[in-house]
Amino acid sequence: MRRFLTVGDIGDLHAALAEAKEVKANPFNWQHLGKNKTIIIIFFNSSLRTRLSTQKAALNMGMNPIVLNINGDSWKLETEMGVIMDGDKTEHLREAIPVIGSYCDIIGVRSFAEFKDRKFDYEETIINQFVQYSGRPVISLETATRHPCQAFADLITIDEYKGQIKKPKVVLTWAPHPRALPQAVPNSFAEWMRAAEQAGMIDFVVTNPEGYDLAPEFMEGVKLERDQKKAFEGADFIYAKNWSSYEQYGQILSKDMSWTVDAEHMSWTNNAKFMHCLPVRRNMIVSDEVIDSPNSIVIPEAANRVVSAQVVIKRMLEKL
Numbered sequence: 001m002r003r004f005l006t007v008g009d010i011g012d013l014h015a016a017l018a019e020a021k022e023v024k025a026n027p028f029n030w031q032h033l034g035k036n037k038t039i040i041i042i043f044f045n046s047s048l049r050t051r052l053s054t055q056k057a058a059l060n061m062g063m064n065p066i067v068l069n070i071n072g073d074s075w076k077l078e079t080e081m082g083v084i085m086d087g088d089k090t091e092h093l094r095e096a097i098p099v100i101g102s103y104c105d106i107i108g109v110r111s112f113a114e115f116k117d118r119k120f121d122y123e124e125t126i127i128n129q130f131v132q133y134s135g136r137p138v139i140s141l142e143t144a145t146r147h148p149c150q151a152f153a154d155l156i157t158i159d160e161y162k163g164q165i166k167k168p169k170v171v172l173t174w175a176p177h178p179r180a181l182p183q184a185v186p187n188s189f190a191e192w193m194r195a196a197e198q199a200g201m202i203d204f205v206v207t208n209p210e211g212y213d214l215a216p217e218f219m220e221g222v223k224l225e226r227d228q229k230k231a232f233e234g235a236d237f238i239y240a241k242n243w244s245s246y247e248q249y250g251q252i253l254s255k256d257m258s259w260t261v262d263a264e265h266m267s268w269t270n271n272a273k274f275m276h277c278l279p280v281r282r283n284m285i286v287s288d289e290v291i292d293s294p295n296s297i298v299i300p301e302a303a304n305r306v307v308s309a310q311v312v313i314k315r316m317l318e319k320l
């Protein structure tokens, strides 16, 4: 595997889930692959789970991880081509990327949407430069439009918690938030759940207010139910997330607290499990009662971030 950006990069989902089980059961079995190999993970934005789980996955594989926080520890990097660099950005990605590539075997990049220009964000201008100029396999650690390590961990978690249910109903619901958040998590979740639906694993529905429809390329073939209550009926998994508007790009159009997932919302479901990628704003996205209930699986979901990252790193090491 030379890149991990979209669901297509992981190939067959049944095979990926089988490999995830194997890795979870025997995390230290492939240390020979990572011996004397280095992964550099680069953060343009904050991170807790991604930063720790990717390092842990690399350590499980016997690799040496190096973490770089671009805005704190290094020179400020220019990301746009053709600009006169007379501002506060010291170095261009065009030099920085091949330099970083020369120090490692695999690169991971976190770089959120900037919300200045939808085209710049949706063309994945930054991560694509890493793919093009690093000469190394590249892992998306949440980029402008996607968060595949999260969505893969979510699929692993659903597979683990579905119990006897053959085809669980999985619902992605928008929920209110005080700040404008990226669409990356819901985009990837929709992309991966649609693929899982096509593989016969789940039934998938998205619910969000008017003005919050995800980009058309992520909603192709996806069932959209505007009535949140109808969407929740019979659900086995509720996946809550806030995102800002795609249509009115990066804007907050609503903070409607009737969308907050509380006990009444959960009573509409088939005793659903509650999921969220974290970090989560309590009593905005989800009530204390729901996130503290036994049906909340946000912690095992976060734990599976090590597993998803490790499957990806393992496949990259196998093809170095």
Ligand code: SN0
Pocket (backbone or CB within 6 Å): 142, 179, 181, 182, 183, 184, 185, 277, 278, 279, 280, 281
């Ligand atoms: C990020 C997001 O994409 O929504 C990361 C999720 C993995 N979340 C935030 O930036 C939350 C910020 C906040 O103020 O709650």
